Amino acid sequence: MAPDRTWSAVLFDLDGTIVDSQSEITASLAHMFSEMGLDVPDDATLRSYVGPPLLDSLRMTAGFTDAEAWEALNVYRDHYGERLLTSPVFPGVAGVLERLHAAGVPVALATSKPESMARAVLEHAGLAKYFTVIAGAEENDDRSTKAEVVAEALHRLQAQGIDTAQAVMVGDRGYDTLGALANGVPTILVEWGYGSPAEAGDAFAVVHSADQLRALLLG
Numbered sequence: 001m002a003p004d005r006t007w008s009a010v011l012f013d014l015d016g017t018i019v020d021s022q023s024e025i026t027a028s029l030a031h032m033f034s035e036m037g038l039d040v041p042d043d044a045t046l047r048s049y050v051g052p053p054l055l056d057s058l059r060m061t062a063g064f065t066d067a068e069a070w071e072a073l074n075v076y077r078d079h080y081g082e083r084l085l086t087s088p089v090f091p092g093v094a095g096v097l098e099r100l101h102a103a104g105v106p107v108a109l110a111t112s113k114p115e116s117m118a119r120a121v122l123e124h125a126g127l128a129k130y131f132t133v134i135a136g137a138e139e140n141d142d143r144s145t146k147a148e149v150v151a152e153a154l155h156r157l158q159a160q161g162i163d164t165a166q167a168v169m170v171g172d173r174g175y176d177t178l179g180a181l182a183n184g185v186p187t188i189l190v191e192w193g194y195g196s197p198a199e200a201g202d203a204f205a206v207v208h209s210a211d212q213l214r215a216l217l218l219g
Helices: 022-035 043-048 054-060 066-081 093-102 115-124 146-159 174-181 210-218
Strands: 009-012 107-114 133-137 167-171 187-190 205-207
Touching: 009 146, 022 043, 022 066, 054 066, 093 107, 093 210, 107 115, 107 146, 107 174, 115 133, 133 146, 146 167, 146 174, 167 174, 167 210, 174 187, 187 210, 205 210
Parallel strands: 009 107, 009 167, 107 133, 167 187, 187 205
Antiparallel strands: none
């Protein structure tokens, strides 16, 4: 399954790809719905919020108005901020990042999580040193879609003189694939994340272990 190409840069999603943050995120979502005076959705519904930009999901899935969505987002962020650094790194992922760095392959983060939160997670986990670029959503939602974040990550890499013509995205949800494809970047989906088989249709490849991922990225 090794690709017949050499990747010039690798972009990574964060939640569900590098760190297992689902339980912390869903707990904060449950708190948010309760604080908003609403019934807490079932576990499957809460899990569906993990990955896509939360403000969009609150509008489209929960049916919040813009004002309600922003209020709910702030409640969520206050609660989640206290649990941000408790999510473990998925087994083997740190080793993949270390190998990419040692091989001189530029690595970027492209996450819909607010950039300041994403940086704090990577620094706490001791992984920030492997990243040339850390790109995430803006706090004011000006940059929140996956396509926008991937575009920003590519722009920052290019600004450092890095070739992104053969870049690849590593993620766990169909949102990662679509956001990367909008920028002409193929995606490798990891099965240990929060996606479903139905989300893998447009992916370049699907891997079930860190060893498989390393082989696809480095041969």
